Amino acid sequence: MKLPPLDYIRPVTLAEAIAILAAHGGDAKAIAGGQSLMPLLAFRLAAPELLVDIGRLPGLRHIDISVEGVDLGALVTWRDIERDARLTYAHPLLAAAIAHVAHYQIRNRGTVGGSLAHADPAAEMPGIAITCDALITVVGPNGTRMVPANEFCLGGLSTVLEFDELVTNVRLPPWKQNRRWAFEEFARRRGDFALAGVAAFYDIDQNGTMRDPHVGVIGVGDRPMRLSVVENLLEGKSLDAGLILQAAALARDAVDPTDDIHAEAAYRRDMVGVLLERVLARAGNIVLMEAA
DSSP states (O other): OOOOOOEEEOOSSHHHHHHHHHHTTTSEEEESSOTTHHHHHHTTSOOOSEEEEOTTOTTOSOEEEETTEEEEETTOBHHHHHHOTTHHHHOHHHHHHHTTSSOHHHHHHOBHHHHHHHTOTTOHHHHHHHHTTOEEEEEETTEEEEEEHHHHEEETTEESOOTTOEEEEEEEOOOOTTOEEEEEEEOSSTTSOOSEEEEEEEEEOTTSOEEEEEEEEESSSSSOEEOHHHHHHHTTOOOOHHHHHHHHHHHHHHOOOOOOSSOOHHHHHHHHHHHHHHHHHHHHTOOOOOOO
16 A cells, blocks of 8 residues: 655754654654554554654664673664574573564564564564563653663553654663573464464572563563563472463463454463463473373
C-alpha cells in the first residue's frame, strides 16, 4: 500500500531532533530503521505529518561492555548484536534472543531503540530488557531520565515516551560468570512474531541452589512480563524435573492471554508452560521424560 502524504526531515544532532519533535506537538514521528513504523504507515495505522529520520544521529550506535554491564545505543541494529562476538560471553541471553528476531533483511535495519519504543508485546528486545532489569535512557526537551524497563511499557504499542522524547540507549546489568540461562520462543514460521516466548536465568550458590532467578515471557499479554510467582518458587531450591513441572504449572496460571487470529488463549497459555519446561531443563542440563 502507498504511504500517506507526509514531510521528511533528517536532523544532524540529537538536540535538533528533539526540538523538531517538540515543535510539531505530536504530529511528527521519529524513524530509525523503520521496520515497525513503515508497515503502520502503509496500513494507515499511523499518519504523522512529518517523519524525523534519526538514523544517522551521532553517538547512538555503540555497544559498550564494562563492569557496569552492556550498554546498547538506540541505533544499534540486530545485525550489530549478532556480529559482536563479545556478547556471546558478556550477555549470551541477549545474543540468543536476538537470533530469533524476524528475518535477515529486517535484522539489518531494525534497531534496539525502535523496538523498545514500538513496544510490541511479542518482540524479543522489550522482553529481554524487562527480564534482565534493564535501564532505559530517555531524552527530551526537559532533559534526561532513566526509566526501569518494567516501567517503560504501558501496554500494547504504548510506552511512557512523550511525543517529544527519544530512547538513546539501554543498559543491561553485568552478566555473572557461570550463570545458567536459556531462551525459547515458538512462531509458526521462523522469523514470524512469537506466539509465546520465555527467557530465564539464575545463579548458583555454593550449595548448588538457585539464587536470583529471573523469568520473563513475551507474546502472551499486552506487554512483556516477569513471572514473579515462578521466580519465588525457584529461589533457594535445587532444580530437578519435579520442580520444573511445578514451575510450568504456575506459569500457565500466571499468564492471561487473549484469543486472536493467530492462536487461542488456551494454546498460548499451554505454550508458556511447555517453553518454560524447555528453558529450565536446558539451563539446568536436565532431561525431562516425554509424556506417554
